[in-house]
Amino acid sequence: MKKLDWLIPLIVILLLVNLSGIFNPMVVNAAKYAQVAREILHNHDWVNMTIGHEPYEQKPPLLFWIGASFFSIFGVSGAVYKAGVLLVSLLGVFATFKLGELLYDRKTGKIAAFFWISSLGYIHFHADIHTDTLLVVPVMLAIWQYALYFKSKREINFYLGAVAVGFAMLTKGPVGMLIPGAAVGMHLLLTKNYKAILNYRWLLAIPLVGLIILPALWSLFQHFGIEGLKFYFWTNNMGRVTGSYRGTNSDPFFYIHTILYLIAPWMIFGFAGLFLQIREKIVNRKNPINSNEFYTLGGVMVYLIIASVAKQKNPHYAMAVLPLILLMGARWAVKIYESTNYRQLKKVISWIHLFIALALVLAVLPFLLYYFPNAKIWVWFVVVALTVFLGYSLSWKNSLHKQLTSLFLAISIFMFTLNAHILPNLAKFHSPVEACKTFNEKAGDQAKLHIFSEQARYWGIFFYAKNYGSYLITEDDFKNANLPAGDWIYTGVEGKGLLDEMQVSYEQVAEMKHRSLSRISMKVINPKTRESKLEKLYLLRLTE
Numbered sequence: 001m002k003k004l005d006w007l008i009p010l011i012v013i014l015l016l017v018n019l020s021g022i023f024n025p026m027v028v029n030a031a032k033y034a035q036v037a038r039e040i041l042h043n044h045d046w047v048n049m050t051i052g053h054e055p056y057e058q059k060p061p062l063l064f065w066i067g068a069s070f071f072s073i074f075g076v077s078g079a080v081y082k083a084g085v086l087l088v089s090l091l092g093v094f095a096t097f098k099l100g101e102l103l104y105d106r107k108t109g110k111i112a113a114f115f116w117i118s119s120l121g122y123i124h125f126h127a128d129i130h131t132d133t134l135l136v137v138p139v140m141l142a143i144w145q146y147a148l149y150f151k152s153k154r155e156i157n158f159y160l161g162a163v164a165v166g167f168a169m170l171t172k173g174p175v176g177m178l179i180p181g182a183a184v185g186m187h188l189l190l191t192k193n194y195k196a197i198l199n200y201r202w203l204l205a206i207p208l209v210g211l212i213i214l215p216a217l218w219s220l221f222q223h224f225g226i227e228g229l230k231f232y233f234w235t236n237n238m239g240r241v242t243g244s245y246r247g248t249n250s251d252p253f254f255y256i257h258t259i260l261y262l263i264a265p266w267m268i269f270g271f272a273g274l275f276l277q278i279r280e281k282i283v284n285r286k287n288p289i290n291s292n293e294f295y296t297l298g299g300v301m302v303y304l305i306i307a308s309v310a311k312q313k314n315p316h317y318a319m320a321v322l323p324l325i326l327l328m329g330a331r332w333a334v335k336i337y338e339s340t341n342y343r344q345l346k347k348v349i350s351w352i353h354l355f356i357a358l359a360l361v362l363a364v365l366p367f368l369l370y371y372f373p374n375a376k377i378w379v380w381f382v383v384v385a386l387t388v389f390l391g392y393s394l395s396w397k398n399s400l401h402k403q404l405t406s407l408f409l410a411i412s413i414f415m416f417t418l419n420a421h422i423l424p425n426l427a428k429f430h431s432p433v434e435a436c437k438t439f440n441e442k443a444g445d446q447a448k449l450h451i452f453s454e455q456a457r458y459w460g461i462f463f464y465a466k467n468y469g470s471y472l473i474t475e476d477d478f479k480n481a482n483l484p485a486g487d488w489i490y491t492g493v494e495g496k497g498l499l500d501e502m503q504v505s506y507e508q509v510a511e512m513k514h515r516s517l518s519r520i521s522m523k524v525i526n527p528k529t530r531e532s533k534l535e536k537l538y539l540l541r542l543t544e
Helices: 003-019 028-043 062-074 078-103 106-117 120-125 131-152 155-172 175-190 201-224 226-242 254-262 267-283 295-309 315-338 343-371 377-394 400-429 431-442 460-464 475-481 493-501
Strands: 449-452 468-472 488-492 506-514 535-542
Touching: 003 400, 028 062, 028 078, 028 460, 062 078, 062 131, 062 155, 078 106, 078 131, 078 295, 078 315, 106 315, 106 400, 120 254, 120 315, 120 400, 131 155, 131 175, 131 295, 131 315, 155 175, 155 201, 175 295, 175 315, 201 226, 254 267, 254 295, 254 315, 267 295, 267 315, 267 343, 295 315, 315 343, 315 400, 343 377, 343 400, 377 400, 400 431, 431 449, 431 460, 431 488, 431 506, 431 535, 449 460, 449 493, 460 468, 468 475, 475 493, 488 493, 493 535
Parallel strands: 449 468, 449 488
Antiparallel strands: 488 535, 506 535
């Protein structure tokens, strides 16, 4: 059988793995962003974003526009939202392929795209969607188009690059300009292309980008005046760097170990590629103009240095530069396995890859056999079938093809088990799912479900409820809301106590044992210690 014949089954497996998590509930920010998209349709307003009927200014609107667009066509659901973002993100995969083809060759581009779409970070953050999930798309499109312009000198590519930067800023503010700016700027600077740096077209790009981000700026100015514009251009980015807005993480190596698992199972290729790319540039430092390209290193290093000194750090913040790391990894993977200059390194990497593949498969067994021993027959069938396929691939002659196939199957087994078995079991303890199911079945057609107290602030309550209400924090908020009898309240122990102090009449519909899907620990996973880590949340119905 020809090697290319494995392409179709690998694509089928990739679809299976991604779709296996499409019906899992969204939590925290992912649910919040989906709700903002839902409220666009409810308000018939595509410029002024809201969450729980209150103005929402923390993120620009592109992700919400995409969600609302798919909702308007296919209806409101978590699956529609995830599928819509996943479809759009394929443009970023295509841009990764085209950039790799442009900078190196077609094979490198294909492998880089394959690395990206099958990485743990890609699969996970297309189930737990953040703005960074979408940010990758315009960032990669922008770098590709600018690289194409400086190679072909076609005007259209320059302005398409500017448009992509505009959409990146419409996704997450100025950071959308930082990454492609660093990638292109470092390349031009280190290849001594000073004429391109002083190109008058950069001045023409400014109003084009400004026009694209105008809806975000207009909404912020309407609601918050100059402070809204300051938030967009400064506070929401530099405030996170300095810690004046949010964040207390001072770990300078956070993104090193975070990227290691986000690009799993390709972390060895990724970090070897990054190291060898830096080494190559140092060796050729006296003649950098002939040292190929600096787009990849420029985009990665500048951004990660800034992100590493920032006081607020999150795993998804690294998403936008992962394709660049994997592109370098793809380049050096081809060099290591298809030349005779890296025989010893090839052996070492192959043994490490075998360990990674076995570790990923063995990691799912405790969840299937002990922690949640209730796996459905079809889950076992898929896991066993993929494991047999993996065992067969490990018998092949050592080659790049073997490494790609075996590691892909290993991460597929791990992520499929996570999406199809582990997360659905953990979701049973994420009480907003149960609360909304009960509310949707039992509440009247006009009843609304409200959140009361910070302990109960789970935006999935609004997104999954048939009629969402308001987020009420204090006693005054509750009194001023003047909620009618028949409305429902989702609250915690503290909120329930405040309602009792205010002598609010209510019926307790459900007392739920709760643990957020965003706060899972081994004590929650272990059935022997799980009960001690669960808290109580309540679903109440207001009465006369």
